[in-house]
Amino acid sequence: MTIAVPLSERALILAPLGRDSQVALMILNEAGYGGVIAADLGKLCSELDSGAGLLLIAVEALRGPELETLLHYLEHQPTWSDLPIVLLTHHGGPEQGPSSRLSALLGNVTFLERPFHPATLVSLVSTALRGRRRQYEARDRLIDLSESERRLQSTLETLEQQVEERTAQLRHNEEALRQSQKMEAVGQLTGGIAHDFNNMLTGIIGSLELLRRRLARGRMDDLDSLIDLGVTSANRAAGLTHRLLAFSRRQSLDSKAVQMNTLVLSMGELLQRSLNESIQLDMRLNEQLWIAEADPNQLESALLNLVLNARDAMPDGGKLVVETSNQVLDSDFTAGYSNLQPGEYVVLSVADTGCGMPPSVMSRAFDPFFTTKPIGQGTGLGLSMIYGFSKQSGGHVTIDSEIDKGTTVKLYLPRFAGESQPQVTVDPPQSPDAQDGETVLIVEDDPAVRVLVSAVLSELGYAFVEAADADGAVPILDSNQRIDLLISDVGLPGMNGRQLAEIGRQYRPDLKVLFITGYAEHAAVRGGFLDSGMQMITKPFTFDLLTAKVREMIRA
Template sequence: MSVPGPLAERALILAPLGRDSQVAQMLLKEAGFAGDICPNLSHLCSELNRGAGLVLVAAEALLGPDLETLLVYLEQQPAWSDLPIVLLTHHGGPENNPSARFGAQLGNVTFLERPFHPATLISLVTTALRGRRRQYDARDRLIDLSNSEMRLQTTLETLEQQVEERTAQLRHNEEALRQSQKMEAVGQLTGGIAHDFNNMLTGIIGSLELLRRRLARGRTEDLDSLIDLGVTSANRAASLTHRLLAFSRRQSLDSKAVDMNALVTSMSELLKRSINESIQLDMQLNDSLWVAEADPNQLESALLNLVLNARDAMPDGGKLVVQTANEQLDAAYTSAYNNLAPGDYVVLIVTDNGCGMPQSVINRAFDPFYTTKPIGQGTGLGLSMIYGFSKQSNGHVTIDSEPDQGTTVKLYLPRFRGEPLPDTATDAQQLPYAREGETVLIVEDDPAVRVLVSAVLGELGYAFVEAADADSAVPILDSAQRIDLLISDVGLPGMNGRQLAEIGRQYRPNLKVLFITGYAEHAAVRGGFLDPGMQMITKPFTFDLLTAKVRDMIRD
């Protein structure tokens, strides 16, 4: 791997007013970093072509006529490059900070408010250069890969023509087979999802249409059943999207202490309604069961999926057994599986005496989109969702089955170590009305979600301020506006919600943050994503949950 030269890691400094340039250069030099002062934006753009590790630029310098040259340079960076920019800002509103206008255009930008502490500057520069070195490493890997491909191509060209033709034919056949399998999987997925979503949308749209007709005629009786129908269909749609995220291990898990026996018992009525009358349900719960560590909502979904699969395997009736057990897995067992550690596990076991599966089906049972059911009767995401959930929870899942002998599925979840948290469920009868002056900043790029959240909080007496993206929210956070809580979508355009929260806490160190997310790859494990004073709820959420979270966080 090549080492970047001195020009590639230097800092280009542009701060035309006062002694900011000289001070920054001196601090960088004392910390062992090279820094060159640029007199104007045109000179900075010229120096960029020679190489730079980062740019340290004052906000007022961006007001010059050469800004477009800088923006074009940033836009035309190679794929591996994302030049770090430290933007020196003034304390105050948007009128003093052109960064509010140019932040999104500059790309990889970090804000540093003047007067700055030397340690803060050096920390930002160190982080920026560390990221820049990774970019250079990526560039070198791309070059190595390109060179390797060229060497491989040269080698292939020296082989006999017959070998080339045979290799090309084999590759063509392999690609054709892969494409055929891919299209089959996509067709299975789209067919199942289209069928399910069309049914769900029919329930949602139909109930809303009937509501509108009845209200137009002044008929207000029996509206609850129509509302329940629409909400049920919408919840089914939400469940399907969660299953898609689950098998990809991109769902946001809220792992906590779970009493699996209590969870299974609470679902008994739902499970009985989900199976045929010809199927006998037998609960065999271990009286000395350990406490498990898992996301209870995802565990409920996994249990329901296993029961539904067992039901489908017994069309003529049979016996379905749901068990719980304690089990210790030793190193000899766990060594055969990636990311499975020896130790204590709480096991959920679902057994049926249905049609069973041959080994060829078992081998593919956890594959996403794979199903033995006809199109429209399953997306093939049930078992793959359970597999993804178990792995993301540091657990394990197994299938034991034979044709005509039934099937047993075991879901292993780690034993909880620590003191269980008390149940903090909110009493739905106690609405979280706001105290006078309590204000929430709502940052959400989807207008519909933003309007609904604002309306619900407004009805409860909360004052609120809205922003469609992080760039619009930063000036609000950097102002005298009272903000008791920041509610932010994680997946914002440009700067994401987590980055916004970091900047917000620079202005307001005690800022409380409630994240809302439909999909957030880096927020998949909440414990590694949330700092103290931060919480998260997953879309779609009930407004009871939202308002309860708002009240608890503001008054905590």
């Protein structure tokens, strides 16, 4: 029986004495491999031109003038080829002479002592053919590469002049792209997240376990300290999540018109208290400053982070300058940054006279969890949060530093394009207790969150109706059930919370909606997500904030 295989994978067999050739071919056929028996060395060499996966040759056949033909063929193989050869030797080990000459010349010779076991032969042939296939793959890649190089050379000849004119700009864009890709690499966050979250979870779980043990024993003393420990650890975890969302540009921003000078002055006392007495704080505020567009809470957090970093860079004292200015960025500046548009920007600059950073540190300053501070004195998320906040706000951030001379960080935020908004007078806080059978529809897919929200509202006297998803909530909205407020998670399975609110307003045009979210990409900028009568709070939230929002929206 002859097995049909590609010529490039067949075994050429030459073993003229006895039945070695027939036995070898039969074993290979039974294993699913094909082969051809050559009568002599000359026939084998002629078959080589048609293709072969390996040679199976008895050592006694390597004689005569045809041997030089075989050696010449092997010596002049293409660079990708290294034809495998299995030499059948006699008992006692491989002979000297032609076999050793082949081994020295090619380096891809395997010896098989006769009599051989069929499994040994099949194993050697299988290994040789796998190597041969890899050679063919390398050949194909070389052919593809050669063709690609040919096309590339043709293109380069056509575009040579244009490439010379744009080389400098392309290098700048390449560096900006590399930095952007590096900052977007979420994989590098894993170690830092695991380390910090494990510490915080230890504080949360440990405090709860101690509470359980003390309550089980009837001990009611010093429970407040355990509760404070758990809440502190949970708030630290919430802060870490907030910074991660800020870095990834997925936090929920409440962008509005911001008088940056007013914001900086309002933080003056806090900033001064955060500094050492040996550090002089100098505020240089432009009196003609434009109105910026940003989330004021995030801007305050960014400024505080920058001031704290500057403080840590001046352990022996120095000068800290907080400055505001207007700046117009042209297309030459913004061309290297994909999300930055030419236009007018309000700039917040924080400069210190501290130790400065070498280029190797400055290039990684915005990387998440990168910090030069000792363990326990910084998470390495402060600057990465500012980076994400600036990009999500349509702005930019730069850092310049010099060893022993200091560091300057500039935060660019877009100029507000709308009309100046008047200050809103805050009404006195109202009692959160429910009145007149007020009812809230709670739509949340996480059972724990749903139970906690329901329990808090129930304690305050609110009636409530629950649903785990939008499919369960729509029939309630399309009923006669009284609903004063819809509280819905944004990230529901299936139909999301925003789509549910749209359907709810078809049934109840005046429906008020409070969204709660831990992460919602499309809700990242609230101005484009919320309509009138809608508000949003982010997880984790305090129940004081939740009840205040419920009362505010129902009474509005």
